[in-house]
Amino acid sequence: MLRDRSTIRVRIRGSSEYDVRFGPLEHLPGGMRDVGLRPGRCLVVTDRNVAPMHGLRLDASLKADGWEPRLLAMPPGEQTKSLAHLSAVYDAALGWGIDRSTPVIALGGGVVGDLAGFAAATLLRGVPLVQVPTTLIAQVDSAIGGKTGINHDAGKNLVGAFHQPKLVWSDPGALATLPEREWASGTAEVVKHALIADPTLFERLEHDMPRFAQREASVVHDVVRAAVQVKAAVVSKDEKENGLRAILNFGHTFGHALEKATGYGVLTHGEAVAIGMRAALYLSRRFSPALDAVRAERLVRTIATPAIPVDLALAELVEAMRSDKKASAGRLRFVLLRRIGEAYVTDEVAPADVDAAWMHALTR
Amino acid sequence: MLRDRSTIRVRIRGSSEYDVRFGPLEHLPGGMRDVGLRPGRCLVVTDRNVAPMHGLRLDASLKADGWEPRLLAMPPGEQTKSLAHLSAVYDAALGWGIDRSTPVIALGGGVVGDLAGFAAATLLRGVPLVQVPTTLIAQVDSAIGGKTGINHDAGKNLVGAFHQPKLVWSDPGALATLPEREWASGTAEVVKHALIADPTLFERLEHDMPRFAQREASVVHDVVRAAVQVKAAVVSKDEKENGLRAILNFGHTFGHALEKATGYGVLTHGEAVAIGMRAALYLSRRFSPALDAVRAERLVRTIATPAIPVDLALAELVEAMRSDKKASAGRLRFVLLRRIGEAYVTDEVAPADVDAAWMHALTR
Numbered sequence: 001m002l003r004d005r006s007t008i009r010v011r012i013r014g015s016s017e018y019d020v021r022f023g024p025l026e027h028l029p030g031g032m033r034d035v036g037l038r039p040g041r042c043l044v045v046t047d048r049n050v051a052p053m054h055g056l057r058l059d060a061s062l063k064a065d066g067w068e069p070r071l072l073a074m075p076p077g078e079q080t081k082s083l084a085h086l087s088a089v090y091d092a093a094l095g096w097g098i099d100r101s102t103p104v105i106a107l108g109g110g111v112v113g114d115l116a117g118f119a120a121a122t123l124l125r126g127v128p129l130v131q132v133p134t135t136l137i138a139q140v141d142s143a144i145g146g147k148t149g150i151n152h153d154a155g156k157n158l159v160g161a162f163h164q165p166k167l168v169w170s171d172p173g174a175l176a177t178l179p180e181r182e183w184a185s186g187t188a189e190v191v192k193h194a195l196i197a198d199p200t201l202f203e204r205l206e207h208d209m210p211r212f213a214q215r216e217a218s219v220v221h222d223v224v225r226a227a228v229q230v231k232a233a234v235v236s237k238d239e240k241e242n243g244l245r246a247i248l249n250f251g252h253t254f255g256h257a258l259e260k261a262t263g264y265g266v267l268t269h270g271e272a273v274a275i276g277m278r279a280a281l282y283l284s285r286r287f288s289p290a291l292d293a294v295r296a297e298r299l300v301r302t303i304a305t306p307a308i309p310v311d312l313a314l315a316e317l318v319e320a321m322r323s324d325k326k327a328s329a330g331r332l333r334f335v336l337l338r339r340i341g342e343a344y345v346t347d348e349v350a351p352a353d354v355d356a357a358w359m360h361a362l363t364r
Numbered sequence: 365m366l367r368d369r370s371t372i373r374v375r376i377r378g379s380s381e382y383d384v385r386f387g388p389l390e391h392l393p394g395g396m397r398d399v400g401l402r403p404g405r406c407l408v409v410t411d412r413n414v415a416p417m418h419g420l421r422l423d424a425s426l427k428a429d430g431w432e433p434r435l436l437a438m439p440p441g442e443q444t445k446s447l448a449h450l451s452a453v454y455d456a457a458l459g460w461g462i463d464r465s466t467p468v469i470a471l472g473g474g475v476v477g478d479l480a481g482f483a484a485a486t487l488l489r490g491v492p493l494v495q496v497p498t499t500l501i502a503q504v505d506s507a508i509g510g511k512t513g514i515n516h517d518a519g520k521n522l523v524g525a526f527h528q529p530k531l532v533w534s535d536p537g538a539l540a541t542l543p544e545r546e547w548a549s550g551t552a553e554v555v556k557h558a559l560i561a562d563p564t565l566f567e568r569l570e571h572d573m574p575r576f577a578q579r580e581a582s583v584v585h586d587v588v589r590a591a592v593q594v595k596a597a598v599v600s601k602d603e604k605e606n607g608l609r610a611i612l613n614f615g616h617t618f619g620h621a622l623e624k625a626t627g628y629g630v631l632t633h634g635e636a637v638a639i640g641m642r643a644a645l646y647l648s649r650r651f652s653p654a655l656d657a658v659r660a661e662r663l664v665r666t667i668a669t670p671a672i673p674v675d676l677a678l679a680e681l682v683e684a685m686r687s688d689k690k691a692s693a694g695r696l697r698f699v700l701l702r703r704i705g706e707a708y709v710t711d712e713v714a715p716a717d718v719d720a721a722w723m724h725a726l727t728r
Contacts, residue, residue, distance in 0.1 A: 083451055090447075094518035097687065122486070125513060125524045126604075149489060154458035160489045161525055240490075323461070 008228050010144060011236045012164055020144060020168040020228050022221070025058050028132065028169045029065035035167045037103055037128060039066035043093050045116035046107040047076040050134055054174060058107055058132070069105075070096060078264055080111050081150040083159070089119040103128040103166070109135035109182070110142040110269070114157070117148030121163030129165040134174040136186025137270055140193065140227035143168050145235035145245075155260065155323060162240060170228075172221050184304050185270025187212070188251075190223060191299055192277060193230035196247045199341030201226040202299065209302050247343040250335040251277035254361065257320035261312055267305075274303040279361035284336040286353060287346070291339055308362050314355055321354075372592050374508060375600045376528055384508060384532040384592050386585070389422050392496065392533050393429035399530045401467055401492060403430035407457050409480035410471040411440040414498055418538060422471055422496070433469075434460060442628055444475050445514040447523070453483040467492040467530070473499035473546070474506040474633070478524070481512030485527030493529040498538040500550025501634055504557065504591035507532050509599035509609075519624065519687060526604060534592075536585050548668050549634025551576070552615075554587060555663055556641060557594035560611045563705035565590040566663065573666050611707040614699040615641035618725065621684035625676055631669070638667040643725035648700040650717060651710070655703055672726050678719055685718075 011017040021031055029039075042062065046055045051073040062069040072092050074080045093104070104127055106116035113131055120129035133143035149160020178186075194202040204223065205212065211219045231248070238245040255276030259267055267275075277300045285293040321332055331347045332354070338344055375381040385395055393403075406426065410419045415437040426433040436456050438444045457468070468491055470480035477495055484493035497507035513524020542550075558566040568587065569576065575583045595612070602609040619640030623631055631639075641664045649657040685696055695711045696718070702708055 083447065083454075087447055090516060090523055094516050094522050097518075118486075122482075122513075122523050122525055124522060125511070125526055147489070149486075152454060152458050154461075158458050158488060159454055159486050161486055162489055 008225065008232050010164075010168075010232045012146070013236075013238075016164055016166075018164060018166055018168065020170060020232060022170050022172060022225070024173060025054060025132070025169075025171045026061045028058065028130075029061055029067065031167055031169055032103070032130060033065075037130075037166065038101070039068075040102065041068045041070070041096070041098060042103045042105055043089075043096070043098065044069050044071045044105045044107055045089060045112055045119065046071065046073050047080065047109075047112055048073045049076045050108040050112070053177060054107060054134055054171075058105075074112065074115065076111070078111060078151065078156075081115050081156075083150060085115060086119060086150055089115065090123065093119065093123050098123065098127065100124050100127055103130055105130045105132055106143075107132045107134065109133065109138045113138050113143050114148050114160070115150060117146075117163055117165070118150055118160055121148050121161040126163065129163060131165040131168045133168070133170055135178055135182055136175055136224070137182070137189050138186075139170045139175070139224055140186060141189040141231055141248075143170075144228065144231045151264075156256070156264070170224070172217065172224065175220060175224075176215060181268055181271075181304075183213075183215070184274075185268040188270035188274040188277070188300075188303050190227045191303065192248075192250050192273060193227045194299075195277070195296060195337060195340060196250045196335070196343035197230045197234065197341060198226060201230070202296075202340050205299055206295075209299070213302075246333070246345045247335050250337070250343055251275075251280050253321055253332065253334055254279040254317075254357070257317050258308070260320040260323070261316045262309065267308075270303070271305045274300055274305050275308070275361050279357040280334065280336060282357040282360040283334060283349060283353060284338075287336055288338050291337055293337075296337070296340055312362070314358055317358055318351070318354065372589070372596050374528075374532075374596045376510070377601075380528060380530075382528060382530055382532065384534060384596060386534050386536060386589070388537060389418060389496070389533075389535045390425045392422065392494075393425055393431065395531055395533055396467070396494060397429075401494075401530065402465070403432075404466065405432045405434070405460070405462060406467045406469055407453075407460070407462065408433050408435045408469045408471055409453060409476055409483065410435065410437050411444065411473075411476055412437045413440045414472040414476070417541060418498055418535075419471060422469075438476065438479065440475070442475060442515065442520075445479050445520075447514060447516075449479060450483060450514055453479065454487065457483065457487050462487065462491065464488050464491055467494055469494045469496055470507075471496045471498065473497065473502045477502050477507050478512050478521070479514060481510075481527055481529070482514055482524055485512050485525040490527065493527060495529045495532045497532065497534055499542055499546055500539055500588070501546070501553050502550075503534045503539070503588055504550060505553040505595055505612075507534075508592065508595045515628075520620070520628070534588070536581065536588065539584060539588075540579060545632055545635075545668075547577075547579070548638075549632040552634035552638040552641070552664075552667050554591045555667065556612075556614050556637060557591045558663075559641070559660060559701060559704060560614045560699070560707035561594045561598065561705060562590060565594070566660075566704050569663055570659075573663070577666075610697070610709045611699050614701070614707055615644045617685055617696065617698055618643040618681075618722070621681050622672070624684040624687070625680045626673065631672075634667070635669045638664055638669050639672070639725050643721040644698065644700060646721040646724040647698060647713060647717060648702075651700055652702050655701055657701075660701070660704055676726070678722055681722055682715070682718065 008020040104120035131143040133139040146164035152158040255272035468484035495507035510528040516522040619636035
């Protein structure tokens, strides 16, 4: 899968393949040419935080290469993944008069990537998409694999499509200015990737977490690359979550429920996943006594998470789990670890064990 | 492709394959079992005209087979292909608590099929879709091939997705009660299929158009089957309109422009296509003098079309053509006939010839 130090290839079965490339934003236009996109109009979807930091220099780079970009800066935050904001993207794109060759460039974090990606999936039944993730969580996870979508009153990501990008362009420099809490959120997904599929990355993180947390450039680059490798390998084998891809949801059955039960926006996605991984590790050890859950949990606990409201009822959390879209025919599915670096999916967890796992995760 | 008298198979490259089956609505639950759908909840999307005629008996048949259907009757008409109505389908489905195995059944004409199909494409990133077309145009054209979508202020079908159904179920009996104008609209697509790909169907229509127009059951069944064969064969070779599928747009570059310039709803889609085919035949003969355009046009003219407002400016029509989403990089593409039963695509038509074709088509 490795082509050179700065490229990781994603191969989707029965679909196109594309590269995750690393480099400064200024080199993106060259990357777009490399994948056959020819200068013309392009729609850059970003948010109002990212626009002043990265939007303007991307705009200048695109113009210098002959593109006619239009920048659309959405409000930051999860609320933007709505039908109303999707409609605003449609209006901007269709009112402008795009055609089927007009790319949508998603510049920002997971919210922008999911919204712009879903717009690209559905404008004219699909236009080219370029993901330019500027957060850690987007670079190692959400920008890769083609999941796009918006939220609904009934839950997160309930409306969406699979739409693979033509190119994912990650600028490691963009991570330097990321707020501390967003960094922690992304770190949770990095740790998750290590736990489910990469024992070498796990060991590296055990040693280098302090340097990673201080964003030492060489450590960040190595760790991000390794985490991207895990994501790319998994989605290459299973685009649509019928099998292997489900392991990417390690910690997520608990995490999604926690986000929902605490009210969206109280916890970041990564914080919820970090707490969810503690619960999942507890369950994992019950099924696999040989798992070194203490060591795994020690790494997970290096991720800062806020205190959880103590009045959160277990019944509420379990109910929130049942409404997850991954619940099939009412059965709860969990991703558990057999050992560090090896995950599997099971729907044979007893309700009492789920309760115990919650108790373990929510008490420090 | 033929399996038996009542089944036509559609094979989408790199995707699933599915059947177009013919039979009374009451047998649909059996057909759904045959494609692996297991009774549980299902969402039936229809419109308020179709609901009393066919919705209630479908509802009863589904319940008798163990399904728990929920019927959603939308307002009839093109206005229903909107983001607002799509949102209503999302609310009904997600508020109810569907899961990824819950099928959406589209019961009705093209509007319902496109709207419900797009909802199925995007609910939980894709749920199973069953198309149950009850109009001629939907049975021979829109229900087959996976195109779904809604309209936008900037034009028709500008937002959508490709989402292949698990099954298309056509009840020939449903056509008996179709209003005259909708019958004519569907007949235009039948004639189009004959002209682009089936000289035998063309000859049959030359002889049997009166019996077809009187909806004689055996003629209707044969003609609909033959027209479905054309559509199934074309989309089987080209799902996403990169090549062959474009020939299905014979008459449509003109037709779409006419719909837009006269104001949506003034002409039916089929009426606009019928007039568009006259223009396309005129152009075709300029490039292929051997084409028997007189014979072709005689058949096209058996389709009743209303008079077109005489003050419609050519400039307006040409401008409307340019805004068509199929226009690529500003060039107009036309589907023309080399001979009856053989179509090709070209973007080498001179503007003066386009004007002359419009004049020919708009004057009787």
